[in-house]
Amino acid sequence: MTKTTSASLQFRIWPKDPAAHLFEVRVSVTEPQVFAMPAWIPGSYMIRDYAKHVVSVRAEADGRDVTVEKLDKSRWRTARTDRALTLILEVFAHDQSVRGAHLDANHAFFNGTCVFPAVIGQEDQACDVEIVAPEAPYGKGWRVATSMRRSSAPEYGFGGYVALDYAELIDHPVEIGLLSIGEFEVHGIPHAIAIRGKTRVDMARLCRDLQTVCEHHMTFLDAPYDLDRYLFLLNAPGSGYGGLEHRWSSSLICGRDNLPARGDEGVSDEYRTFLGLVSHEYFHLWNVKRMKPAAFAPYDLSQEVHTGLLWVFEGITSYYDDLALIRSGLITIESYLELLGQTVTRVIRGGGRRKQSIEASSFDAWTKFYKQDANATNAVVSYYAKGALVALCLDLKLRNETDGRISLDDIMKEAWKRWGQSGEGMPERGLERLCIEVSGADLEDFFDATVRGTGELPLEPLLSSHGVNYCLRRSAGGSDKGGKPSDEGKLPAVWLGATLGARAGKPCFLSVNNGGPAERAGISPGDELVALDGLRIDIAGCEARTRRYRPGDRSDLTVFRGDELITVRMKWAEAPTDTCYLVLDDEADDAMRSRRGDWLGQ
Secondary structure, eight states, rough: OOOOOOSSEEEEEEEEGGGGGGEEEEEEEEOOOEEOOOOSSSOOOSOOOOGGOOOOOEEETTTTEOOOOOOOSSSEEEOOOSSHHHEEEEEOBBBOTSSSSSEOEEEHHHOHHHHHEEEOTTTOEEEEEEEEEOOSSSSSEEEEEEEESSSOOOOTOSSEEEEEHHHHHHTTOOESSSSSEEEEETTTTTEEEEESOOOOOOOOOHHHHHHHHHEEEEEEOOTTTTSSSSEEEEOOOOOOEEEEOOSEEEEEEEEEGGGGGOOOOOOHHHHHHHHHHHHHHTTTBBBTTBOOOOOSSSSSTSOOOSOOIIIIIIIHHHHHHHHHHHHHTSOHHHHHHHHHHHHHHHHHOOGGTTTTHHHHHHHHHTTTTGGOOOTHHHHOTTTHHHHHHHHHHHHHHHHHTTTTSOOOOHHHHHHIIIIISSSBBBBHHHHHHHHHHHHOOOHHHHHHHHHSSOOOOOOHHHHHHTTEEEEEEOOOOOOOOSOOOOOOOGOHHHHHEEEEEEEEEEEEEEETTTHHHHHHHHHTTTEEEEEEETTEEEEHHHHHHTTTTTTTEEEEEEEETTTTTEEEEEEEEEEEEEEEEEEEOOOOOOOOHHHHHHHHOO
């Protein structure tokens, strides 16, 4: 795993002041340059302006100060000098997300986009990276976990690392601290997981299950030619969830209690969530990290880069993440159908699916999906969730149209050969044309309706043709994620048409559905709920009392809007059937059961 280069760019990062959350970063070059911090990180499509975390900038040559001029929000230029030059940055790091950098007395974590400036015009140069240990009293027992290649550093140690160019440099997140590390192999390729957090995880079982998921994906699409190691970096706090993909690694956040402890049997809902996250980020090895939109080849990290294909790279990945769990035998059919029903529920509960297509959601991710406001439920659809359902529909339709000869699996394998192994970017709507070419089916109307349209997806007939019944019911309340049947007699007959949540310990309307009872009564997002029919109420109490009303009943809602107390009259409406669950069709014929078996790998 050790490799050396003759790099012209030298990077050095040091946890200078953990108490103040400050890294010191040094970049050494042979002559004056323009330096630039990225404005965003691949995989998270929002301008984050990482330069804002730079606290100070200076430059020196042979111990003498060199003038540094700031050109704009993200770029600096050093004055001319005939000596080798070092740019020195202090970077504030207090972002615990998978997209950021964080430093304190207990650990250090960073993405290269947050700490390493590019040397403009030399982005293709090899980079030497020195990761320096913090000074005492910090850092006792700390280890370094990164997928970056080692040069002089020992395994999991401080010292020298290398990257072939700047794009690779910023694609290796680094976790430093007291780490629990498990190792395994997939198709002969070393894999590892490094966990930060006070966990009592069954590492042997965890590695065994991760190996199962990874082997499934590796068998599906084959190992990329440049994949010779892989690392999962897991932050396991008390609660949290998230992930970000990289070419040789992924950064994950998941609550420590989601992980299996010694003696646990089966797959709990929480552990299933974690396995789905792992599966999702690992599938990105192929789908977006190597096969990517043409607009991302190469990335321009200085500004927004728009593409209508995020539904392909996130939606299809979201389809295969849970599908891999059942195909690899980690979960049951019933468990998979529950997850699928929850995805359907998330999509059909949002009115945004009627306003925005997934192609438009992909294109506008920078300003809409990643910057959601109180009206997002009415105006924005998720290219992750609805994209997964479009992938499901496409898969089942291909199987039906070709009598099982072609599936989405075949399309993804061909796409990988065409745009992944070749390194060429996928053109806009390229996957659609590939589906038509490979299958020979007339799919233009399907794509117009599902990718660019805002109508309902043909889930019910497609699932039925594969021996699965599509069922809808009313919601049981705010904690009801769908995916399971419920006693219809215990479900509320009416709905508020709004989402309540706690703000400063008080119940507030977080969002208000277009056309719902609350909106028609004049309720606005941000209103603080005080009383229902003259009686003080909290969130749980509102859900319980909702069951007492029937369609057509009227109630007084008292709210604070700012510091003004307002009472409005609301007419309760019939609760929508917006909660989905899927069940196996006991009456499915042999052909349906055969199609279902081929689809689910059972």
